[in-house]
Amino acid sequence: MWRGCKLSSSGSRFLGSFKSVYRCTQADCHRLTTSAVCSKNQLGWTLQIKPWIFNEYGIMWFKSCSMNFACLNRMKSYRLPWIRAYSASRSTVDSREVKTFLALAHRWWDEQGVYAPLHSMNDLRVPFIRDNLLKTVANHQPGKPLSGMKILDVGCGGGLLTEPLGRLGASVIGIDPVDENIKTAQHHKSFDPVLDKRIDYRACSLEEIVEETAETFDAVVASEVVEHVLDLETFIQSCCQVLKPGGSLFITTINKTQLSYALGIVFSEQIAGIVPKGTHTWEKFVSPEKLESILESNGLSVQTVAGMLYNPFSGYWHWSESTSLNYAAYAVKSSVQEHSVPTKFALKGEREELRAEASTNSGTLMRASVLPLTWNTQH
């Protein structure tokens, strides 16, 4: 369900000015008038450079679109993204986003190519996932710290994050709506006999496998996915459904701030060409507060939110105190099954206990998320 938003006049002018200078497609104009603007809470300018190095502008001409995950099979009758949003379909995949990724499907594994920043992001996200999962087990096998865990990698792309998790011993299922991505991922893992056994790829959307894989995963990873999703609420609900009670959800995404627009869209895509044009849509960026509220309202207790920063000169990512650009979030599904009842009061004690555990993460610069209990009432 599309979160209908009021557009403040200043906001629309702000976006309108950008639109006239940088965007030129009809679809964009429509989308801007209905999209949510930066919330009043965003104050400082913070820099986010979404790191995708890309040279082929031609392919990207029609890519100024919102990227969602949608099942291609179901989306036969949709015409426009915002109309589709109100349709009865529960899928969260956008076929136009699928086309964007299709063009680059064979480039996933070039470590110095288009996806180089995603490769180097592994230096942050793999330890983030690994260390938080290790805290949930009493002891682990050295050499295979994640052995015995079942992980779902939603929007796995070419398997950039799936393979490291497999190497650490976990059984991973990677899903992606783009067929070509899955083919690339399958092909890449086929040469490694160990990974071949541990990883399973499927070309589908999350909603399709919710029924058959309900409550089977120890962890779900949705890295650089929620900013492409059509309906965040449904997506999170599906993630929650496939998680075991007490299971972990890992999300990395981009914040929705003025600076993330200026640097993440304008600078990275239009000027410097770091990110392919049209990869991201600022309206779909999710602020940590909004994400936390959705997570909490779905029975997922947020343990950690940590900012990430990319240095395009060195090509490395760093943890950061500020979540104004990229950030990573770690949430745990409550062990008690609660569906309709808001969980914030019932599980207050448990949440605080988990937060205390999370605050002693080793080696990474994180701040434990502080979620005031009154936040939900403002929304």
Next chain:
Amino acid sequence: MAARLAGSRSGTALLAVQRGPLVSCRRWAGAAADTVYDVVVSGGGMVGAAMACALGHDIHFGDKKILLLEAGPKKVLGKLPETYSNRVSSISPGSATLLSSFGAWDHICNMRYRAFRRMQVWDACSEALITFDKDNLDDMGYIVENDVVMQALSKQLEAVSDRVTVLYKSKAVSFTWPYPFSMADSSPWVHITLGDGSTLQTKLLIGADGHNSGVRRAAGIRHVSWNYDQSAVVATLHLSEPTENNVAWQRFLPSGPIALLPWSDANHTDLVDSAGSMLQYVVAFLKPTKVSARQLPPSVARVDAKSRVLFPLGLGHAAEYVRPRLALIGDAAHRVHPLAGQGVNMGFGDISSLVHHLRTAAFNGKDLGSMSHLTGYETDRQRHNTALLAATDLLKRLYSTSATPLVLLRTWGLQATNAVSPLKEQIMAFASK
């Protein structure tokens, strides 16, 4: 890609080089039923065997498959021969730490080795001399026979035989390198063909096969090298008088340096020993001792029969230590004059650095052959090794002449260095790593 430094002291000075093209252009199409190893170490000398040992004993490599290829036959681990071997190495404290990290140092201590505490180096053309000694009671270094080191390493390799496979009499004859990134139907691994025709694949190939490295040649890595117009003669000497044999002596002659490395307290009984130390105590009591008093080296009684060996000397340095899925360690990457006793220690230093980077990569689930951490190893080691190679070459050339201006220069330099203790400590620290 950042520029890489070709560390050589030749006239070409320091160049920024891009990665050169791969020489062997045979690509392997189609996967095979070959075993895919995680790491293959080519060359089972001290450095290669130590590398395989270090990886085998590392907990993060618990489920990885490691292979060591050695061209020679398996040496039977029997009793130590009574006579000393004439191939010895000076092991620095840093190398001893590495060896003890996987339990080989204990075996060496149980066999035989010699610690030394002081080093005295002087010039033949002048009175300049420099002494190194450690104020605390630490050893400056250890003299160990190469055979003893190899035995200790073999024992430790057998201890992890479930993870590390050792193939003797196997020499890799040809290599096939992968494309930079995954293309249709081409295997991303390095394919190795052995002398007997069998093939295997690996995610990371470590070349530890000496200064005439076949791996380096096959990869087409540029190599700067020259031969010194010198050969080394090594022999075992017996001393004429009993002495507390813990000082290393080195004297620079125009024809080349000559060094006496302590081996054992031979030729004295317990009685003589205690009498000797009492005398020293009395002498010290009567005469005020100067700090770093000049000692005379012991005199030589005879040379051990059949212990003389000659081997040529030269310098070598590889322009790149790493390529995708390839890393060079030890003499394959750098070859140095033995005057500073650093050759094998540089190799052990390479091992420490590479194991550190590989261990972090394995714990992060990374592909072991990925350049992102291999370049970290290369940067670390090239910085250290280039400096040491340059310094050793400079010393060798400086002391090979008896031309007066250069003799003056080096005399003053040596005396100045001897006088400045912090500088000496820095030198010792650098060489002990």
